[in-house]
Amino acid sequence: MGKAQGRNTFRTIVALTAAAVIPLGTAHAAEKVKVGLMLPYTGTYAALGNAITNGFKQYVAEQGGTLGGREVQYFVVDDESDPSKATENASKLVKRDDVDVLVGTVHSGVALAMAKVARDTKTLMIIPNAGADELTGPLCAPNVFRSSFTNWQPAYGMGKVAAERGHKNIVTLTWKYAAGEQAVNGFKEAFEKAGGKVAKELYLPFPNVEFQPYLTEIANLKHDAVFVFFAGGGAAKFVKDYDAAGLKKSIPLYGSGFLTDGTLEAMGGAGEGLLTTLHYADGLTNAKDKAFRSAYEAQYKMPPDVYAVQGYDAAQMLRAGLDAAKGPELDQAAMIKAMEAAKIDSPRGAFTLSKAHNPVQDIYLREAAGNQNKFVSVAERALEDPARGCRMK
Structure with missing residues (x-):
């Protein structure tokens, strides 16, 4: 499955990798994956958007700045929690910036419009918060995944x-x-x-x-x-x-x-x-959560919340897909198949994905x-x- 106009694969961008990952001084090329972060950075949901971004970037940093051997390149848009701007914002990320994956968002109304752009252009999308039931209900699509919850x-x-x-x-x-x-x-x-x-x-x-x-x-x-x-x-x-x-x-x-x-x-x-x-709580006893919390607090000088976890797990899900996309080009069909089968070792506790691409997870009191x-x-x-x-x- 590919983007609009008959493309069957993601666009591959080739760049010289950082010296730290060039083995023994040999020349080596690393592909990039272009990630469009469309989240609220102003308004009532600003703290949520920042936490999701922090969590996503934390996981990438833990992998040495790469996912599936590919350098992560970010394109960031403040969606302002405004559904009227959602289609234009998402379209810019897909058509102007040519992102390989859309990550967003918080507000359900914005996410619904964003997902339509993803479906129409066959762009991979990971929803790190918005719980609109429709996204993994009547509007579900093979290229749309969720790392969070339904309402x-x-x-x-x-x-x-x-x-x-x-x-x-x-x-x-x-x-x-x-x-x-x-x-x-x-x-x-x-x-x-x-x-x-x-x-x-x-x-x-x-x-x-x-x-x-x-x-x-x-x-x-x-x-x-x-x-x-x-x-x-x-x-x-x-x-x-x-x-x-x-x-x-x-x-x-x-x-x-x-x-x-x-x-x-x-x-x-x-x-x-x-x-x-x-689906998250303070005081969980799994080893993944303890390590996650310690690293997050050290980096951001604040305790993580559920939004940070959802961002972190969105990056984990993307890595599961990228690990299956061997070779210089991103095979979206292989990525989707791998993401569907993934078991995510989340700070919330390990979870799998339903056939609708929604987490099957414990709910905590x-x-x-x-x-x-x-x-x-x-x-x-x-x-x-x-x-x-x-x-x-």
């Missing part, structure tokens, strides 16, 4: 946890966009399957952070608990507002783990004790303590997204 997965895990904790009637709140709506659907599916009832679904426009009217309504409804989907700066403000309104003490708050991942410090203690579910989301238990083991509507062509 359904962590929310489904929390629906099960909420039911196990004895809640019967819950109100949900999120932004009115794909990620929020699908997270609510995942939570609702598990919670109602276990006998609970989502009594009311509340939505506000993205990225609106004027939460007070919704907090007043939640207080008046007096349901057992609240489930939310927020991330980034909006998540920090919501939890602070929820606490300031006195609701935290009277109505338990639950969320997909993005509520507290990378945001606890900004919450200033308001997030203490919150329970969330996600975590409790916020200080600036950490500490591991409590495994909420769902090896949870596979149902990938409803996926028909690989």
Whole structure:
């Protein structure tokens, strides 16, 4: 499979390799792989985009600056979490910069437009965050992979946890966009399957952070608990507002783990004790995570979060493909086959990929303590997204 206009392989760029990898002074040529990083570097999701980039580059650095024997060349675009600019931005990376792989993004709406460009041009794409169910559902494609999650997965895990904790009637709140709506659907599916009832679904426009009217309504409804989907700066403000309104003490708050991942410090203690579910947690005991965390903190002077893990694993997935692309040209069909079969040794715990190219992974229950989301238990083991509507062509 190749790019547009009948190309069957990726474009191969040949350059002299760095002296450090030239054996015994002999001349040696190393091919490059051109990676287009299309992520948010400004706005409410800026910290997420930076963490993904850090994680990706950390893995590449651990491999000596190469993946599959190829030097990595980066082309970077700030997508600003703006779906209206997504097609143009992705097209520039593919057509102007001729990247071999698109890596992005955070915002589901941007990712959907980005994936269309990838499908239309037959460009390999790895999604290091955006959880839009469609990407590995009805819009799945052989050249589109995900190193993160679907919105359904962590929310489904929390629906099960909420039911196990004895809640019967819950109100949900999120932004009115794909990620929020699908997270609510995942939570609702598990919670109602276990006998609970989502009594009311509340939505506000993205990225609106004027939460007070919704907090007043939640207080008046007096349901057992609240489930939310927020991330980034909006998540920090919501939890602070929820606490300031006195609701935290009277109505338990639950969320997909993005509520507290990378945001606890900004919450200033308001997030203490919150329970969330996600495919990563602080305090995991696997050797890969310990090594990853140590290296990340040494390099970036901050602890890693789930976004850094997803970026790191996107690079691991790309390497699995590049290892199979022997010879001077990048054989995309061979890369796809290798990526589909890969077992990724992730800091989150090893995972494989479903037929829809989505991680089959453990979902953890975590409790916020200080600036950490500490591991409590495994909420769902090896949870596979149902990938409803996926028909690989």
